[in-house]
Amino acid sequence: MSLSAAITGMGVVICGPKEIPDATGNTLSAISMAAQEAGIDLREIDGLLINQNELIADDHLTLDLSRRGAFGTLKVLYELESKGTTMSVLLKQATEIVNAGEADNVVVVFADAAISPNAPSGAAFASMGGDTGYRGLERAGGMLGAVAAYALIAQHYFVERNADIDDLFAVAQAQRSWAVENPLAWIREPLTREKYDAAPLVAAPLRRLDCARPVSGAAAFIVSKPNSSNSLNPVYVRGMAQRHTMRRRHAPHSPWRPVGASEVFTDALKQARTTADAIDNLQIYDAFTIVPLVMMEELGVVGPGEAGSFIAAGNTRHGGSLPVNTGGGQISGFYLQGATPLIEAVTQLRGQGGNRQIADASTSMVVSVGGRLESVNALVMGVQQ
Numbered sequence: 001m002s003l004s005a006a007i008t009g010m011g012v013v014i015c016g017p018k019e020i021p022d023a024t025g026n027t028l029s030a031i032s033m034a035a036q037e038a039g040i041d042l043r044e045i046d047g048l049l050i051n052q053n054e055l056i057a058d059d060h061l062t063l064d065l066s067r068r069g070a071f072g073t074l075k076v077l078y079e080l081e082s083k084g085t086t087m088s089v090l091l092k093q094a095t096e097i098v099n100a101g102e103a104d105n106v107v108v109v110f111a112d113a114a115i116s117p118n119a120p121s122g123a124a125f126a127s128m129g130g131d132t133g134y135r136g137l138e139r140a141g142g143m144l145g146a147v148a149a150y151a152l153i154a155q156h157y158f159v160e161r162n163a164d165i166d167d168l169f170a171v172a173q174a175q176r177s178w179a180v181e182n183p184l185a186w187i188r189e190p191l192t193r194e195k196y197d198a199a200p201l202v203a204a205p206l207r208r209l210d211c212a213r214p215v216s217g218a219a220a221f222i223v224s225k226p227n228s229s230n231s232l233n234p235v236y237v238r239g240m241a242q243r244h245t246m247r248r249r250h251a252p253h254s255p256w257r258p259v260g261a262s263e264v265f266t267d268a269l270k271q272a273r274t275t276a277d278a279i280d281n282l283q284i285y286d287a288f289t290i291v292p293l294v295m296m297e298e299l300g301v302v303g304p305g306e307a308g309s310f311i312a313a314g315n316t317r318h319g320g321s322l323p324v325n326t327g328g329g330q331i332s333g334f335y336l337q338g339a340t341p342l343i344e345a346v347t348q349l350r351g352q353g354g355n356r357q358i359a360d361a362s363t364s365m366v367v368s369v370g371g372r373l374e375s376v377n378a379l380v381m382g383v384q385q
Contacts, residue, residue, distance in 0.1 A: 002215065004019045004095070004099055004225070004385045005089070005095045005098035005099045005223050005224060005236075006039040006223065006236045007221050007225070007234065008037065008039075008232075008234050009033075009039075009222035009224075010033075010220070010221050010222075010342055011029070011034035011035075011038060011218075011220040012184065012218075012219050012220075013027075013033075013217045014054060014184055014186075014334055015215065015216040016299075017115065017152070017157055021112075021115065021216035022059070022113070023060055023061055023111035023113045023218065024065060024111070026216070026217055027061060027111045027220065028068060028356070030219055030220035031069060032176065034157060035039065036103070038104070038222040038224060038230060040105055040229070042070045043070060043071065043072040044073075044104070044105050045072065045074075045105045045222070046074055046106070047075055047104075047105065047106030048071065048106070048107055048109070049077075049079075049090045049094055049106060049107070049109070049357075050078070050080070050109055050110075051079070051087050051090060051110035051338070052079045052081040052086070053110070055111060059113035059130070060172065061111050065080060065109070067306040068172070068190055074103075074201060075102060076106060076267070079265040082370065083371050084243060084285050084337055084338045084370035085338060085369070085370045085375050085376070086110075087108065087219075088338060088366060088368050088377045089216075090108045091108055091221060091237055091242075092237055092240040092379065095236075098223055104219075105224045106222070106223045106224070107221065107222050107223075108222075108223065109219065109221075109330070110219050110338070111218035111219075112214070112215065112216060112217060112218075112335075114214035114215060114335070115216050120294060127273070134325075140215070146200050146287065146288075146372070147203045150203075150288040150290055151204060151206045153256040153290055153373065154205050154206060154290040155205065156295060157256060157293065158205070158319050161297070161304060162305055163206055167293055167309075167311075167312075168206070170309075171192045171289040172191060172198070172289050172331060172332075174194060174312075174324070175324075175325050175328050175332050175333075176190060177190070177191075177317050178317070178318070178325060178328045178329075178332070178333075178356055179332035181353075181354060181356035182353075182356060182357040186213045186215060186333070187329065188328075191209070209244060210288055210289040210290070210331070211287070211331070212261065212286065212287045212329075212335035213330065213332065213333070213334055213335055214335045215336065216336070219339035221318065221342070221346070233350055233351070234349065235346050235381055235383065236382050236383070236384065236385050237380075237381055238271070238272035238273070238381065238382050238385070239267075239268045239271030239273070239274075239379070240271065240272065240377065240378065240380070241263070241266075241271065242264060242376065243260030243261070243263065243375070244374060244375045244376075245260055248371065250270075256372075256373065257294070257373070258295065258369065258376045259297035260376060261299055262299060264299075265300060266353070268378035268379065271380070274380065274382075276299075276301075279322070279363055280360075280361050280362060281323045281358050281361055281365075282301070282364070282376070283364060283366045284296075284324060284367045285340070285367065286329065286330050287335065287369075291309070291369060291373075292325065292329075293308060294307075294373065295369065296310070298323075299378075301322065318358075323358050325344070326348055327340075327343070327347065327353075327356070338368045341366045341368065342366055342379075345381050346349050348361040349361055349381060363381070363382045364380070365380050366378070367379075
């Protein structure tokens with residue numbers, strides 16, 4: 001039986017705070033790293049899928065990357081924007097392209113140039129969405145970027161689930177415990193309640209330490225059929241499901257709930273021909289600490305209002321019943337949008353987690369969200385086909 005397509009190479013570039021961001025240059029470096037792991041020459045890459053980044057206007061990837069790279073003739077070339085779910089969607093598409101024989105070595109890329117030596121880390125995101133339409137109306141009312149919107153989601157959640165700031169802290173502290181052991185994480189000091197409470201409020205109830213840590217950098221994943229030249233174990237994309245619900249902020253749905261999340265969870269597992277019990281680590285797109293709380297409950301991992309106590313009890317930490325965001329997530333690790341949870345899932349499934357490695361990790365679920373939780377994607381990855 002021929003092998004199915006898998007992730008055979010991964011490259012990650014994270015820039016320091018004083019480095020000048022270069023989205024294209026960082027991406028080409030990440031592609032070179034991924035090609036080396038996959039055991040192929042850059043000229044053997046015949047597919048390029050680009051995660052278009054709508055948040056950064058000045059320095060972002062375009063189709064011109066195909067000319068800048070030392071690739072051969074490309075059989076597949078396109079860019080896609082599906083908010084925070086894009087990278088998961090592209091990895092699934094790359095797998096289907098290779099399995100169909102349309103291309104042999106497809107690289108999926110994302111880059112961000114969110115910070116620079118002369119600008120604060122959140123400045124690039126404060127103007128996201130532009131000045132027209134309903135986003136423009138929000139900006140006119142003082143809602144800059146996504147922080148204020150997710151603060152409102154948190155306030156709704158607090159009221160409807162009888163939760164409070166202790167639950168947000170539980171998420172932040174648990175994920176920091178993982179980041180301590182991640183050499184790529186930007187914040188690696190253990191988090192105490194005193195430090196958390198001292199962090200300035202950005203939009204109540206969200207403090208600075210409840211918000212993702214933007215970085216400039218890039219990620220590249222090569223999808224191909226495994227062979228003897230691969231330097232690391234392949235990681236297979238086994239199943240994916242998604243929902244994109246355009247809410248109108250009125251009944252019957254609560255304005256903060258990610259409609260269809262439980263169906264996404266079930267459908268992805270069904271496609272992967274596995275069960276929830278087989279998931280040994282969960283990687284969640286966590287731009288804010290409120291997101292893991294909401295998503296764990298909406299997926300059905302825990303009951304309504306139980307996520308905070310589940311996390312506070314240590315269940316999502318090393319040695320817990322369900323390790324979550326094992327690299328520190330986007331909160332304490334780094335924010336490369338939808339690439340962040342995928343990078344950690346691949347790291348764990350390859351057994352490269354070092355001191356944070358989950359013993360015998362074999363199946364990961366990556367849960368990505370987009371917009372204000374309107375878009376939800378679940379991707380099941382594993383070491384077996």
